[in-house]
Amino acid sequence: MTSPSLFSGFLAILQRDLLLAWRRRGDAAMPVLYAMIVAILFPFALGPDHQLLARVSGGIVLVTVLLAMLLALDNLFRSDLEDGVLAQMVLAPQSLSFLMAARILAYWLVTACPLLIAGPILGYMLGLPAQAQPVLFLALVLSSALLALLGSMLAALTAGTRRSGMLLSLMLLPLIVPVVIFAAGAVSAVEQGLPWIAPLAWLSATLALTLVLAPVACATALRITLDA
Amino acid sequence: MNAFKTWFHKLGSPPFFYEFAGYLRPWLWVGTVVFAIAGLIGGLLLAPPDYQQGDAYRIIFIHVPSAWMSLFIYGVMAISGLVALVWRIKLAEIIAMESAPIGAAFTFITLVTGSLWGKPMWGTYWTWDARLTSELVLLFIYLGIIGLYHAFENERQGARAAAFLIIVGVVNLPIVHYSVVWWNTLHQGTTVRIFAPSSISLSMLWPILAMMIATKLYYGVSLLGRARIAVLERERGKDWVRQIVTEGTKNA
């Protein structure tokens, strides 16, 4: 008899989630489309002032990417809860935190990676200065990872409730404000020719901490959701 | 000490809490009114005008106690929420959940009074500096907690989920408090300190302290009142609740 190893569960969930996303690749394309639509509306809303657009382009790309990720967040655990798969994961002789880490990683890979490609393109279209592009990309990587980790923890809490989309955004806002502040701070610093590494360093440090804590918090939140 | 421990444990029992809270509330009301009157007279009439701001500063006697309460209540909710999550004590759930609207109200008052004060002092009703932003974020945290609690049909499960959110949001508390230290902000620094001499004149300090005590006592009044109602609602199938209700309708 072979007992499941620590990694077999992690890989099984990761593989499963990627396979599911591939089977429904139409749904997986939604966040990118959403980000594009929202970002493209801004030039129309703000007028053709190129200098203004260039100044705010970094912030616009950041916010639209994070909003787009939020779209997919609500359903992160909902379908697994409804078909009993969540219960099976909780009951498996595995560390639930580790399984959750796989789930979060899959969510980030499926939702954030296309956005990481779309982001710089949108930035270019909005007139983002060329020297800001690498910093924007780094900022997007860090902030999308943080949103995935923090958001999944909150999505686990609301998975069983109705009308949870709005509530999830409300709950997430306080946690995401500092992330946006630091990420945007780095982009505007590089645009002004100032040192930009400090805000990104802060984000990285927070990410390191959250990488460890969020899967555990996510597992705890799931147990609360399943225990009526 | 043992008698105190026993009494404290008894407090966790809904019927005992209901009676005790009902007994305590009128006294808290008296205290609130006394300290509030003292504080308001001291602040609005007795304290001299500020050498820089004139009489406009007097809103401080509402603003500062409210701000302190917005943080203090969250602290109470965090401890109570932790107890509710770990030991699943009903009363801890009730205290955490019923404190949330009170805390949200104080936060709102802080933001509004601060905004009204900002106009004469800084020339603007709002600015996105660290302290104002973090206090606004605190309001959203409160609203999120209230929303999450009410999203559940099973109120015990809802309280546990909301308690988890409270603990996650605790990280915002030091951010609000130390925002004036860590960042360059428009907001003034800490003037009232607990462990060191405060940098504010005594005639202005004592009304603030009186109002702080008044708002704390008011929190007690409000919380105990809400908690009693919540206890009756949750335990509505029990005999002791039935007794209270029938006696109440007899006397009405």
Add this chain to the structure above:
Amino acid sequence: MSHFSTDARTLVEAHALAFSRRDEPILRPLDFHLEAGELSFVEGDNGSGKTTLLNILAGLLRPSSGEVRISGYPPGTDGARAETRLLGHQLGLKGDLSARENLRVSVGLYGCRKGMTADLCLTEVGLRGFEDEPVRSLSAGQKKRVALAALNLGNARLWLLDEPFANLDRTGIDLVNIMLDRHLQRGGAALVTTHGAVSFRQEEPRKLRLNL
């Protein structure tokens, strides 16, 4: 706790186990135990707490009072989870994945009994030829069989089965009985709920009547 048996054969032991929701009793205080090789049949009307009992034993719900041990461990802890497998009303299958893919996840989470493969299990439950169909295109009975195959693939000693005979035809019911038989012979135990009258292959299994 000193009043729990230390016999390795005892898989489930419960004392005064009760559950209420919002102070409404769903499960009255219950005492029972289950040893390796035993089958216990949980009878009760709808709403009598059968599913609740299984969820408590699995570790999903915390009992309102009383104590229970799975193989000496509290339910939900690592030791208990290693021994337990739950088959609930919701089958725990993803509709977009095929039967084989679902079983692969199951093996990753729960491990695999020596010598068993996913294809072998699927053939045993009569789903040969359906291994690659997305599960959502299968009938209710076929979905149930996939879930049973997943159960068979694992190596947990204690099976908690919530209405395993639901949605199955006569062949399916026989299949469940055969699986239970073999499981008990391997030294496993099972707690089975059903609200219909179903015959078992074994001699009279122990009955646990939940009266409410």
